[in-house]
Amino acid sequence: MSALPIIAVWLGAWGLNAWLSRFDTRATRLAVALIFGATILILWEMIVRIHAVPPVILPAPSRIGASVAQNTAILWTDFVQTILKGALTGWLIGALAAIATAIAIDRSPFLQRGLLPIGNFVAALPIVGIAPILVMWFGFDWQSKAAVVVVMVFFPILVNMVAGLAATDPMQRDLMATWAAPYRASLWKLRLPAAMPFLFNGLKITTTLALIGAIVAEFFGSPTRGMGFRISTAVGRLDLPLVWAEILVAAIAGSLFYGIVALIEKKVTFWHPSQRRQRG
Amino acid sequence: MTVIEACDVSLTFQTADGPVHALKDVSLTIAPGDFVSFIGPSGCGKTTFLRTIAALETPTGGTLAVNGMTPEAARKARAYGYVFQAPGLYPWRTIAGNISLPLEIMGFSRSDRAQRIARVLDLVDLTGFGSKYPWQLSGGMQQRASIARALAFDADILLMDEPFGALDEIVRDRLNEALLDLWKKTGKTIGFVTHSIPEAVYLSTRIVVMSPRPGRITRVIDSPLPRDRPLEIRDTPEFIALAQQVREGLREGHSYD
């Protein structure tokens, strides 16, 4: 039975993790996540080897690793082009625009009621449809990728921010009323802080969206660098280890991006019940 | 001149299973410098009436004037400080930050703020807790912080909804004295909801007894006690008689009693 060693490794790793997780220190938490990942990689390698999966279908992690080592220069260029120029700029512009819009329409229930349903509609426009159009409008380079990212992240953040601005509890609002707080004060001192947990929810979800957007947009036209470009080209050349190397970079970059935003969230919303162990 | 003038004020909440008459034909006049306590069984509309004065609810009937203006205009003029039944502190600000908040909004200078914060923290015996977050304090400490916040900016009218409910007798006595002191010195007008008959009698110049379903005023008792009230006044016969009067008024309202 060729499946037997695979199952054995799985069970072994799971047991180890279950045991480790009981300690719940910073070190063990990291160890647990790493062991989980390592297990997946080992299982992957085992499956590929034991079942002799052709490398053009699924290369083994070891070959992907080798490809990463070989192609660092290419990977770096692509990272700069797609992640730093495309995804990050787009995400920043989209997030700032969404926050500004949320604040702008916050005072007007009329605009909110008019804009949000349409916002939901626009958010539902599939990226594969928008990307070619934006490439046509903004050209081939990273600007069009950033534009795609802006469109993708704008509405999720807007919707969260609007919900957040409304998410104060009645007594907190009443207090502001008793002080006759002018609009700006209640915005800065009450609604913005109260909106932070929601805003960060939106920001976190959109980190991954931004990456997907920037990469996918490159399928619809790009200069000869970028992760999406490399992936589609490498697939055509059956250089699957390079494809997976790019995917690996995307995954690491995305996790880092998410992690950084989550870290900032922790700092900013330290007071929120989901961030602290509070009492009754 | 009157500070608060309520004339046949009614307020009905529309709920899924029919209207709730929280206030019905409530009329009351409060003069400047009055200390008025509201007492009555749970659910009789005390909170609702205080909120109406503060323009946090809009009456569905009758007229209400605060400082000769509409409650709304008075609110805009920052005529009052309000202490809610629950502490309602902002979790993202420390205790000092919470007290500072209305001061910032009203544009007090930084040094003035620091001074006022120190003063009111001392008043409610929370000196040293300024840098703690609300969730690190006990229930009573949170309530005191919220009192401090309402006192910090020295409004002419103070509306307090069971401010001392979560406090022990000693602290309560202390804060009662402090409040009386403040009131005498500043001549503020105070609206005060309480469940404690001795507290109401000890503090007030007038005691308003309310009864529920529908919420209305059943008695208004003027206190013959002098403005200077040492704690010992609570053992005088006048005090005890007054308390008895309030207790009777209260009992009337309790239909089930």
Next chain:
Amino acid sequence: MTVIEACDVSLTFQTADGPVHALKDVSLTIAPGDFVSFIGPSGCGKTTFLRTIAALETPTGGTLAVNGMTPEAARKARAYGYVFQAPGLYPWRTIAGNISLPLEIMGFSRSDRAQRIARVLDLVDLTGFGSKYPWQLSGGMQQRASIARALAFDADILLMDEPFGALDEIVRDRLNEALLDLWKKTGKTIGFVTHSIPEAVYLSTRIVVMSPRPGRITRVIDSPLPRDRPLEIRDTPEFIALAQQVREGLREGHSYD
């Protein structure tokens, strides 16, 4: 036999600016059928001690036994009912649904549940409010609903954290009587946090006076009053003497007094 046996219990919270000694070397023995009140200034650790008994906090020092087991085991055996300082009702359930919840969890039958809900609603005078949602009730009504919830499943130990804090005197008297009645009939062991000296004296067989920073027990006063206590007992000299004793104990703890 003892129900609760605390021996040198300590509890320290680690906060950003240093440790807070909420409890220090607290020793106490509670026998079956005791009615023990905890009284003390705000922040002295009453809530914390009650929570430790209920296995909601773990002491950082000392030993604690409930019904001869660890607090954790006692909790698992559903040894107690707990009323929190704030109502803590579930907003997505009606008042009746809230009371029903622990019953459902403990597997009471549908008809049994209905009967118990009706009984406790009546006990706290909320008959007719069963189908309302928590946010449709006043603060006091919510607190009564939460008391009803803790009473519904008839645990042998009742732990109550300022259950009557938000209630007016009349309702409070009524509920005090009802609680005493229940206690006499069922022989429950009751741990009761309060700020009111008369309430503590009226209800308890023992009064535990605590003082803060660090939280500790300063006095344990055994009540000489009989188990049968009409409301009028509060005017007897024994009662007043006892109250005075508690007040003194309390005053000792207030360093600033």
Next chain:
Amino acid sequence: QELTLQLKWVTQAQFAGYYVAKDKGFYEEEGLDVTILPGGPDIAPTQVLAGGGADVVVEWMPAALAAREKGLPLVNIAQPFKSSGMMLTCLKESGITDPATDFKGKTLGVWFSGNEYPFLSWMSQLGLSTEGGPDGVTVLKQGFNVDPLLQKQAACISTMTYNEYGQVLDAGIAEDDLVTFKYEDQGVATLEDGLYVLDSTLQDETKVADLVKFVRASMKGWKYAEENPQEAAQIVLDNDETGAQTLDHQVRMMTEIAKLTAGSDGTLDEADYQRTVDTLMAGGSDPVISAAPEGAFSHVVTEQAVQ
């Protein structure tokens, strides 16, 4: 006998021969049950073949040879397309008249995903860097359509005689406003649309027999399509599930395709093969393939099929 054919691109007259053979029952006559899988921009037929998703694929020879060098043993079993339809179409206003001198510093649109090889060979033969700069050309990864030319984002774009070129004309640009360079004329033509299978398939007698029937029926389909462009176009249209094609377009495509299939009975011309290999290996510093492939084609199937 069941057989699956993976196309290189979406359903269109480029593959008319196979659709005609299926619709006209030529496959059925041979006792074959053929499933035709349309391709798309993200389908690499070689990968589908390796994954076992198809028995035969339509692929361009550069991609096939490159895959072979990557260790995927593709073998050409038939070559219905005799000549190449690939060209570079430029706007006259860009001032390009001679590839050897005028491409410098210009932006050119190129298809990737395995279709970039002929272009890369051409550029290296011209001695032009594809990394941009004043002495090289800037390469754009061209999307699906001819917009880059219409929007003037590129001086030239890749087109096929039978498809994109027509689209440029349809868009309203006159032939006079365009300059075209056919790969065929530039001497860098490579073989397009051939039929490929895995080496292992050819080791199996019964499978070879099936392939023979398949190629025979397919070529019959191609010849029928050449002669009846109208009907062939209609058949393609009927098989197009996206409903996006128009008859006019497909008829024109069929007419142009017929020029490319003309003169092929399916047998691979070894001279054409050699030219393709030479072109690919002449890639200068970065050749598409580094060594002349061995056994990259086989006449086994066509020899029996044309009898």
Next chain:
Amino acid sequence: MTEASPTLAGRIMPVLTVLLAIVVIWYLAAVWMNAPWVRDQAARADAVLTTDDLVRQTLTLERPVLPAPHQVAAGLWDGITGQAITSKRSLVWHGWITLSATLAGFAIGTAAGILLAVGIVHNRAMDQSVMPWAVASQTVPILAIAPMVIVVMASAGVTGLLPKAIIAAWLSFFPVLVGMVKGLRTPDAMQLDLMHSWNASGSQRFWHLRLPNSLPYLFASLKVAIAAALVGTIVGELPAGATAGLGARLLSGSYYGQTVQIWAALFAAAILAAALVMLIGWIESLTLRRMGLAR
């Protein structure tokens, strides 16, 4: 402080106003963006253009850079009503194909997301190991691996709706997971303590406290998830041989430069998504009202 819920007219008027504004801007943009092409064409033909001509031509181009609203509307109308719904030119037919895979993927994704969230909240080993990898999974560019998924599944004999549904599920499980983890963790400490004091079992805590508490979060996530599932399906339709479905429509429109067709397919997809989101919103308000949470 209770705000009366707006009337139907009060809800529709703002939308219409904003829509009107958008349409006006759109027309202006269409003229502006299509003008260079029209001018070029005129120059090539040596014709003189009046402003009137310019505007008219920019709004009626066959391959506009930005089609005018009425062109898209006509395309949509023709796609929806102009054909028998079984016709391959009918947007209804393509919409249905996309919808069925979307729903299947949404169901799989939601189930996976909820199960994972429950596992994460209740099992510490899962809490510490799954979440970082779930995040990583979302950063994998699916459009890149979609073809491989399709190929691999096809080689395993799985074709048709399922491969697309799996790609849709891949995209939709994440919002559900994030929302549910947050939602299942929102109960405040007192509510948890109460459950604790009753010694409620893990499953009782889940059903009576965590789940009801998480519902608002769940519904918010479901709305995101269903839109994500639709995107996933469309992405899955591209390499699946681009045969049928709105994704194939988009692609073939794109391939032949038929801008109007792209926009019509785009709008059809968005309308579908909006309808699905509204459906979930409706279920949400129904549920929350029954639970007494809608105030």
